[in-house]
Amino acid sequence: MDIHSFRKDYKSPILRKEFLDPDPIKQFESWFMEACEANIREPNAMSLATVSPEGKPSIRTVLLKIFDHRGFVFFTNYNSRKARHISHNAQVSLLFPWIPLERQVAITGTAARISTVESARYFATRPRESQLGAWISNQSAPLSSRDILMLQLEKAKQRFQKGEIPLPDFWGGYRVEPETIEFWQGRTSRLHDRFLYSKTDKNSWSITRLMP
Missing domain, CATH: 2.30.110.10 (Electron Transport, Fmn-binding Protein; Chain A)
Incomplete structure (x- = not known):
């Protein structure tokens, strides 16, 4: 090119x-x-x-x-x-x-x-989904599959289903x-x-x- x-x-x-x-x-x-x-x-x-x-x-x-x-x-x-x-x-x-x-x-x-x-x-002030994302992402670490990430997201939703999500x-x-x-x-x-x-x-x- x-x-x-x-x-x-x-x-x-x-x-x-x-x-x-x-x-x-x-x-x-x-x-x-x-x-x-x-x-x-x-x-x-x-x-x-x-x-x-x-x-x-x-x-x-x-x-x-x-x-x-x-x-x-x-x-x-x-x-x-x-x-x-x-x-x-x-x-x-x-x-x-x-x-x-x-x-x-x-x-x-x-x-x-x-x-x-x-x-x-x-x-x-962050959207709830972004707060959950901060909890589940071990940022920069290797990830074998996005499915694993989404599974962790579901677990986090269950963990924090009630009340405010605290700062990690x-x-x-x-x-x-x-x-x-x-x-x-x-x-x-x-x-x-x-x-x-x-x-x-x-x-x-x-x-x-x-x-x-």
Whole structure:
């Protein structure tokens, strides 16, 4: 298959430093809202990159569920591959690929578990089927047949048929505290606009324009 001719010239308006909010979280919120208003499917979908103890990178898509000035939160099984990687090396990267808007946001930072109280608060908002799914999936472990998974689901339905489903002790959230946040906007002739926010102290950020 010849993909050499797959080409699109981005035509977004120019992005200047003076257009950016000095606070990268507020800037992210602005772009995130624009992604939502543009009806981009799963605008909170983000790629999460981690590194194994052997130094092998791994990437997958997870969903952003909370963001504020403390960081960006996603949820997972604490026995999953990503969780095992984070326990060894908490340095991770996130990427929001809002291609229909000709934009990307790339984040680097440190991941750490959020409190059980915060995880339980979010878990209570999940649909019941999703709560059951968290209980039955030993995430990233080998599975010989989907039939086994569905059998486990039926057992979980029986186990939790009455009352609320509690938070599993092996499931919860991670917060990525950002150290850098890059805002990328596509421009014509591949001369894209890129601005990198770098944390200088607890409450301050520097902004640097990067070459395309």
